[in-house]
Each structure stands twice: as structure tokens, then as C-alpha cells.
Amino acid sequence: MNHHLTQTSDRQARRYRSLLEVAEVISLRRDLDELFRELAQRLPAVVHVNYVALSLYDPDRNLMRLHTLQANVPAEIVGGLEAPIEACPDGFVWKNQRSVLVPDLSKEVRWSRVIQLMREDGARSCCFVPLTTALRKLGAMGFTSSKSEAWDREDLEFLEQVGRQVAVAVENVLAYQEISRLKDKLAQEKLYLEDEIHTEHNFTEIIGESKALKRVLKQAETVASTDSTVLIQGETGTGKELIARAIHNLSGRRERTFVKINCAAIPMGLLESELFGHERGAFTGAIAQKIGRFELAHQGTLFMDEVGDIPLELQAKLLRVLQEQEFERLGSTKTIKVNVRLVTATNRDLPRMISDKAFRSDLYYRLNVFPILLPPLRERREDIPLLVRYFAQKYSRRMNKQIEAISAETMEALTWYDWPGNIRELENMIERAVILSQESTLFVPLTELNLSTETGPHSRVSTLESAEREHILRILNETNWVIAGPSGAAARLGMKRTTLQHKMKKLNISRPS
Template identity: 50%
Template sequence: MAHPIKQFLADSELLLNAVGEGIYGFDLDGNAVFINPAAERMTGWKAKHLLGKNIHKYHHHSHADGSDYPAEECNIYNTMRDGIERKITHEVFWRQDGTSFPVEYTSTPVHKDGKLIGAVAVFRDVSQQRETDQALRDALKTVQQLTEKLQAENTYLQAEINEGWADSGLVGKTDCFKQMLSQIELVGQTDSTVLILGENGTGKEVIARNLHQLSARCHSPLVKVNCAAFTASLLESELFGYEKGAFTGANETRKGRFELAHKGTLFLDEVGELPLEAQSKLLRVLQEREFERVGGNQTIAVDIRIIAATNQNLLKMVEQGKFRMDLYYRLNVFPIEVPALRQRIEDIPALAKSILHQLNQKLHKQVEGINNRSLDKLMRYNWPGNIRELQNILEREMILSTGKILHIKQNFNISKNVPNITKVPLAEIEKRYILEVLSECRWRIGGEQGAAQILGMPDSTLRSRMKKLNISRN
């Protein structure tokens, strides 16, 4: 007499053989009493090989990672024991050729006259579904990464677009200026590290931007870091980024400037202001070109070009123990010295013309030029604040002007013999100028009407210069 579960399945054999899902029928001893053609196709095991046998050891003996899957833990066999239906989505079946495939299956108890007589397992191969799901997850991850990159690049792009002096710093015909241009053209097309040296306001950032545009990395971002604007701890998270939960306030994972500059250029402005602790961490990344985010343990490799700039004598700082020698030589691969504006007075007419063009767009004016008397006044001034000071003066004068020809009304401490002024120590000239601006601003440093904005520098940089020049309010 046929086993009850076998007879039960035989009554529906035509239907069960026609479906696309694999079907196994088991008696209470766990032996296979029915196997449909779909199950044979998916597993490679023919019915004649498995009928009457405990087939767990044939197709269900191991987990996906190859670890042992004891029969007493098998979800299908447990249904035969307790009569509870189970739906499983995270296991694999093994084929006759030794390969496996992911399955989703339902293990359903079969009762007759209120008595449990066996179980039926209905399964399907979900390989294609898993591949599609993984491809979708990979695509979504790629989209997310591209979105983050575009957002980050857009932030820096907007900063570059909003910069009012994109080209004005590279205007001139004096020998010292043309020599600098030739250096920029030579090194700009390479990946060499460049150290830009020059006083405040000489246009070091403009040079960095042009070096980037001349390089093969011009279609990737130029990311700027103002090294004077952060403490050692904050600089680390700015440069390397941080993981969610790395510290109080880290509510999401954030990429650092190194990561944002991947395939592009990282501009380290005011690198001489780096504290020694930050210098050590920066050196390691420059040497290895890899780092970990703050609070993370995953090593991130980057492909970047380094451009650094400073108004300080780094070699002297090395001798004083304020700047690491190994970092100095790592940065000083190709130094470019930017001449001060007093060294290129003859370039002032061309510079002023370029600046007026920029200001006409910014201020919606139509100023055509500067009268000769005003131009002469500009060329007899010593310009301790360099091009940035010239920009600020022309902008203030244009705001006040209503005509097409600009008349400079501001009074300068002008000497008829400019070369004699250069005999005064530069630090003393800078100190006098800062004191004059601070006095006009009633010693207000920050804000829209503060001295830092007039001088064209961050608040932190002005405070640093005041400390260095021993400037304090009496």
C-alpha cells in the first residue's frame, strides 16, 4: 500500500509536474517520496537517485559559506517534526556538480484525518533576482557617490566662481613678473609639488588656480584648505573627513578635503601656520597618499597634486624648530617666488585696467579708466598690502564714483622716491598699514566693516599677523 503522503502527491502529479517551482515531498522519516521535473532541472539530481532517501545530505548539507548544516537543524525536516510551516529566504541548495544556488522555499506540513503525514517543500532559484538586486544596490551606491562628489565639487566650484579676481593677478610685463610666468608654464603641466612664496595679497591663490588649470587635472576639483583657519584637531577632520558618530556633532559621515581632491589638486594655503602636531599628520599622508577618516578604520587612497603657499620663511622656521624639516623638503620641490607689487610698479596700469573690468561686472558699473593724476598717485605708493590692497581701494572708489573716469580721492602716504621707501623693513611697513586700517575701523577686526575684510584676509590671519608684529590696542 502506498505511503499516505506519496498517494496524496500522486493525486496531483500532473499539476505538480507542470509548475516551474521545484517540489519535494517527504514522509515523516525525512525520505523523499516525490520529486518534480523542475527540481531535477535546478539541482541536477534525478528522482531515481533521491527517491526513498534522506536527501538533506545531497542538496542541503552546507550553508552558503560552506559551513556544515546539520540535518537536525534543517528547516524542512523541522516542519515534519512539529507541523509548523516555514518560509525561508536566506539559504542555498547544492547541485549534483558541487555548485550552489540561492533559494527561497516554503516548507508546508501535510495532514490527513487530522494527523501529520509528511511535508512538501516548494522552492525556486533566486540567482537572477539576487544579481539584479545587487546590481541595483551597486548602481544606487554609485549614484550616491557621484551625487556626493558633485555636491562637494559644486561647493568648491561656486567658491571659485564667486572669487572676484580670477585673472587679475596674472597681468604684467615687468621682468620679475614674466620670469614667474615662465616658471608657472613649465611646472603647471606636471604633477610636481609646488611651493608658492610671497607676501600677503600678492595673488598666491591666483597662481595656484592657474597651475591647476594648466595641468592634466584641470577637469577635476581644485580644493583649498586655509591652514590658519583651523586648530590641529579641527584641521584633521577637515583634511581627512570623519565617520558618523566619531565625535559629538558628527551626525553623518563626511568626506575630507583630501578625499574631495581625488584626481585633482589640493591647495594648502598659509601652510606655515600649521601647528607641529598637524604637520606630522600631513607629512604622513603626503608620503603615503593614504589615510583614515577620523573615527574610521578603512584606509582610503588618494591621487592628488599638492600646491602649498605661505608668506613666511619656512627655512627659518625649520631652524627655529617651528616647522618640520622633512615636511619642508616634501613641499619645496618647485618653489615659485611671487614679487611684491612695489617690485613691479610698472604693472599697475595693466593691473588696474584688469581690476576695473572685473569690478564693472561685479558692481554693474561702466567705468572706462583712471585719470592720469590718479594713476600717478597709485604708482607712487609703496603698496604694503600688494594687489589685494589695490583691489580694495579701487572697489571702494568705484562704489563712490558716478562717472566713467575714475578719480582716486583716497589719500596715501606717498613718497616721491619710491625706492627709498623700500629701505624701510617690510615688517615695519606692514605694521604701519595694519595700524592705520585698525584705527579707521576703531579696532574692529571681524565683520563687514572690520579691518580683516578691508585688508582682504581671514580674521584668524589678521590676528596672527598682529601677534607676530606685536600690534595691540593701547
């Protein structure tokens, strides 16, 4: 009798020491995988355990998800398993808030799929205890053993005590992770907001008075108040990002983040991670969790530039996000729901890519809900003098120079150049001109422009005259050949009526009969 009491006393003492060790482990761990790994190694000293598992309730999907599974025997660990609440013992424990003890798995008729998985891992008995704190019901903690009838009533009470300690630790770790995630998100949002603040252009700084530009701005204003997907098409350098920002700034999302990503600037292997994020260990080099651009743009706007460069295999995942507004990070099975307004841009011919099987037609139709076509600079030449003056002022202030004038001949040459690089090329040229200017008149190195667009003996002058003639004819047709007046061709071209008439005579332009 005394011997039995001594054994019982020793057993209780070992368990109290074990509970103290558990408390110590909990205080030192901020990683749930590490915490449960330690538990799997320490608990067998006082109770027969081969596997220790953490299952958490997922309120978004109303199911139980295996968060971590650790073993002290050779095992093929599989994480991320999910099951409906009614289909698993951990769901039963979470819902009913009472422990489950299964002495012999071969005789258990409930939860057949989960029980079968345990038996395949060599388990003969299992036990699940609630993980509950004063604030919420978190989930359940599971134990399996390779022995049948592995635990008695005292063992179950001990494991319930362990569960009560672990529940507090799990809640603290989840809170810590959530705080870290929010801090990371806020830090990245701050970076994007700073980037937005330091961006030189916003809607009020889109320069131009041409009909072509005003038509685009009217389209942007019309679609901004909706949440519709916008596809901005246009040549490189036409200002697609400016229009995307204008749409965001005019929308109800203007107070939230404007996140941008250039799909052509990111290696194909990293683009999925950039868009959707990844978990630590999702692939070689993934040493920390990363929040993707979609998650970062929640409640805001995501601008995807060069969307035509997205690999075909990634297009299906993008389509799902557009349709369902949900995705999973790389290396995770947890579904993340987002509310993102998507604006995309491309300089590629997407219908042709569809014909070449390089772009999904269903994705194209989702992106092309509201198309906006940006005109190249050569189709809005009347805006070029305004842009030249704007960039000249911008860079002269930045370089502390006094640039007060530009010669008529230089402005004419700039106006009739085709600008294959569009506004970006023009801005670079004017910045270079300000650097080179030593006096108050802007010196533009026109010889650097490839003004001859054709091979052969054609001179620069004849090429300029041809472009000028074509442009004047277009404006005359748009104004129904009305030359004078506030809405006439001369006013549209920014010149006097007599100057226009002189040019028409010089360029052999006459009204068709």
C-alpha cells in the same frame, strides 16, 4: 515518536517565521549596524547566538575587515579589526566558499589570534557562513555562542539560509552607500566647480607685464605639466591662489576638480576632519559621514593655502599622504588611496619655523620640491597702472558707472605707494574709489592711504620721491642704463625719454662712473 515529529515541526515552523522576520528586517534597514543589531536580538529565539558579526573582504588590501559586531549580552564591542585571509575563519570561508563550524573553541588550533579574542569575549563555539551573491563574494557572516556544541547540522543549514538573505541585503546597502558617496562627491565637486566658474580670475586674467611677474608665470608653466608638489611663497595679497589655479589649468588635471582649503581659516580641531573626512560618530557632533578635501581632489589638484598654520601633530599625517598617497578618515581603519597633485602656499618663514620646532623639516622638503616666490607689488610697480585700469573697468561695469579717466597725479601716487596688502589692498582701494566717483574721472581717496611709512617729520612727498628714485635706479640698472629704445628704461617705466631724463635730473640720478 509523534511527539518528536511535533517538536521538529514546531522548530521548523519557528525557523521559517524567523526567516520571514529576517527578510522583513532586511527590507527596512539601510544601515548595517542596525541590521545586525536586529539579527542579534531576533535569532536567539530559534538558535543559540550571542554575537553576530559581518566581515567584508577588502580588495585594496587583500584582507578581511570586521565591519560590524553586535551582541545580545553585555559586551565591550570592538569594531574595525582586520586580519589576513589565512589568519581568520571568515577569510577561510570567503576564500573557499564553504561554512566553518567550530563546536569547541578550546580545541581549535587554527586562527589562534582570532580564536583567542573570541574566547576572551566568553565564546565557546563559533560558526561562519559565506556572504555571496550572484555578483560577488562579499565576505562572511559569523556567529558565536557562550555554549560549547551550540549547533547541530540543522542549525548550520538554518544559519546558511540566513546568510544567503543577508548577503543580498549587504550588497544592496553597500551599493546604496556607494551611490550616496558618489552623489555627495558629485554635489561637492559641483560646488567647487561653480566656485571656480564664479571666481573672477583665471590664468588669462593675471594682470601684469613686469619681468618679475613673467618670471613667475614661466615657472608656473614649466612645473604645470608635471605632478610635482609646488610651494608658493609670498606676502598676503600677492595672488598665490591665482598662480595655483594657473598651474592646475595648465596641467593634465585641468578637467578634474580644483579643491582649495585655507588652513588658517579653519579651527585646529576641525582641520583634520576637513582634510581627511570622518565617519559618522567619529567624534561628538559627527552625525554623518564627511568626505575630506583630499578625497574630493582625487585625480585633481588640492590647493592648501596658509600651510604654515597646520598644527605640528597634523603635519605627520599630511607627510604620510604625500609619501604614500593614502590615508584613513577619522573614526575609520579603512585606508583610502588617492591620486592628488598638491600645491601649497604660505606667507610665513618656514625655515625659521623649522628652527623654532614649529614645522617639520621632512614635510618642508616634501612641499618645497618646486618653490615659486611671488614678488610683492612694490617690486613690480610697472604693473600697478595696468591693475588700476583693470580693477576700475571691472567695478565700473559691475556698478554700471562710466569711469573713463584717472589723473596722472593720482596714478603716480598709487604707483609709488608700497601697498603692504599688495594686490588685494589695491583692488579694495579701487573698488572704493569707483563707489565714491560721481564723474567720469576716477576719484581715489588718497588720504586713506598711509603714505608715510616712517615716523617723524618726513612728508608724504619726500617718501614718494624716495620710492620713485629707488624704482628708477633699479630699472636703469636692469637695462644697463639704456634710456631710449623699445627695451630701454623709459619704455619699461611707461614714459617718454624726455620725461625720464627730466625726472632723473629732478631726483639727482646720474650714471655711476
